[in-house]
Amino acid sequence: MPNSPAVDDYLKTVYAHTEWQDAPITPSVLAAKLGIAPSSVTEMVKKLSAQGLVAHEPYRAVRLTAEGERRALEMVRRHRLIETWLVEDFGYAWDEVHEEAEVLEHTISDRLLEKIDERLGRPRFDPHGDPIPDAAGLVEREGFVLLAEAPVDHRGRILRVSDRDPGLLRLIERAGIGVGQEVRVRPGGIELAGDTVDLPPAAAEVIWLTA
Numbered sequence: 001m002p003n004s005p006a007v008d009d010y011l012k013t014v015y016a017h018t019e020w021q022d023a024p025i026t027p028s029v030l031a032a033k034l035g036i037a038p039s040s041v042t043e044m045v046k047k048l049s050a051q052g053l054v055a056h057e058p059y060r061a062v063r064l065t066a067e068g069e070r071r072a073l074e075m076v077r078r079h080r081l082i083e084t085w086l087v088e089d090f091g092y093a094w095d096e097v098h099e100e101a102e103v104l105e106h107t108i109s110d111r112l113l114e115k116i117d118e119r120l121g122r123p124r125f126d127p128h129g130d131p132i133p134d135a136a137g138l139v140e141r142e143g144f145v146l147l148a149e150a151p152v153d154h155r156g157r158i159l160r161v162s163d164r165d166p167g168l169l170r171l172i173e174r175a176g177i178g179v180g181q182e183v184r185v186r187p188g189g190i191e192l193a194g195d196t197v198d199l200p201p202a203a204a205e206v207i208w209l210t211a
Helices: 005-017 027-034 038-050 066-090 097-104 110-119 166-174
Strands: 054-056 062-064 144-146 155-161 182-186 189-192 195-198 207-210
Touching (some): 005 066, 027 038, 144 155
Antiparallel strands (some): 155 207
C-alpha cells in the first residue's frame, strides 16, 4: 500500500495510543479516536495487515509490526517537529498547533523537515513534552507516572501534558502549569514552588510526571 494520509493517520494513532500507557488498542477504540465508522476501520485494518504494517486477529487488539512502527515514527517525528516549529518561529500557543500540524505533516518535503530540525537545534521534545523521534526513529523517554495515579507527596518533574483537549490545555496554562516544572503531588492538586495549585477538572488525567 503506497504512502497516504489515511494510512499514516492509522499508524500514528495506533502508535500514540500505547505511547504513555500499556492497554492495547482495539478496532472500536481506533474508530472512536479517528472518528470513523467501525466497519471502515475493520476494512482498513485488514488492508494494513495484508501489507505487513499491523498484526491483528478478529476481535483482538491492533499492533504495529516493525515496519508499521517505523512508518508511524516517521509521522510522529513530522508532527512534533512541526508543532515545535509553529511555537518557536511563528508564536503559536501550545493549544493551537495540533490541527495545523495534522495538515502540514502530510505536505512538507523531507528536505524541509530536515531544515526545520536543523533550525530548531534538533529538539528532543515538542511543546507538550512528547519526545520527538530522531531521523533514525530513536525515541528518548524517561520513566513516568500519570498524575492521577501518582501517590500523594510524590515529587517529580512535569514530563508531558496531552494536547488532545485544547480547552483544557488553556486552563492548565492559566493555572501556571507547564512542562519541566518540579512539583509535589497534593490532595486534589499539586504543589508548585511552595504553593498549592488547584487543578482544572480532568487535568490529572492529561499530565505525566517523572516516576
